[in-house]
Amino acid sequence: MEIVVSNKASRPLYEQIATQIKTAIMSGELKAGEPIPSVRALAKSLHISILTVQKAYSTLQEDGFIETTAGKGCYVSAQNQDFYLEEQQKKIEERFSEAIEIARASGISFDKLIELLTILYEEDD
Structure with a gap:
């Protein structure tokens, strides 16, 4: 899964990230139970703030797309x-x-x- 963000886009970075992950889940590119990059790893690869990625992940979790397990990371939710x-x-x-x-x-x-x-x-x- 490749995520691309742009500072020039009208939507905030966290929304761009959340939308791309949702699309990957809905298209079947990301399957239930599959891990997604850690907050730190994604922030580093995109050269953006950890807080921005955390906000995207929080949105995805609230919407039921991902689940977070302390110490183990974030995974695609089964009911998404x-x-x-x-x-x-x-x-x-x-x-x-x-x-x-x-x-x-x-x-x-x-x-x-x-x-x-x-x-x-x-x-x-």
């Missing part, structure tokens, strides 16, 4: 994929609710909304 998919579904539901509210206020029909969603969804295929 289901948890992540549930979180993503909640985000989609929130955005759908907003879109439905706008559609209703604008008089856009359900069929038109479905048609628009279908076009947008299939656009990247």
Whole structure:
């Protein structure tokens, strides 16, 4: 797993790290139970503060992607994929609710909304 961060990006470094590790987990590049680099090792390899990596790891742990065992290090959590998919579904539901509210206020029909969603969804295929 290679992590690349940029000071020029609009997102904070810790978010860049957390996102890349989440992506590696979700894609199957990192498997459940597999160790991830120590905070010190990753900070050293990226030439950034240990505190920045610690914040990224804390975020990943809070989100259920990694588990930390004192004295042994950090490992990919076993339940991460289901948890992540549930979180993503909640985000989609929130955005759908907003879109439905706008559609209703604008008089856009359900069929038109479905048609628009279908076009947008299939656009990247």
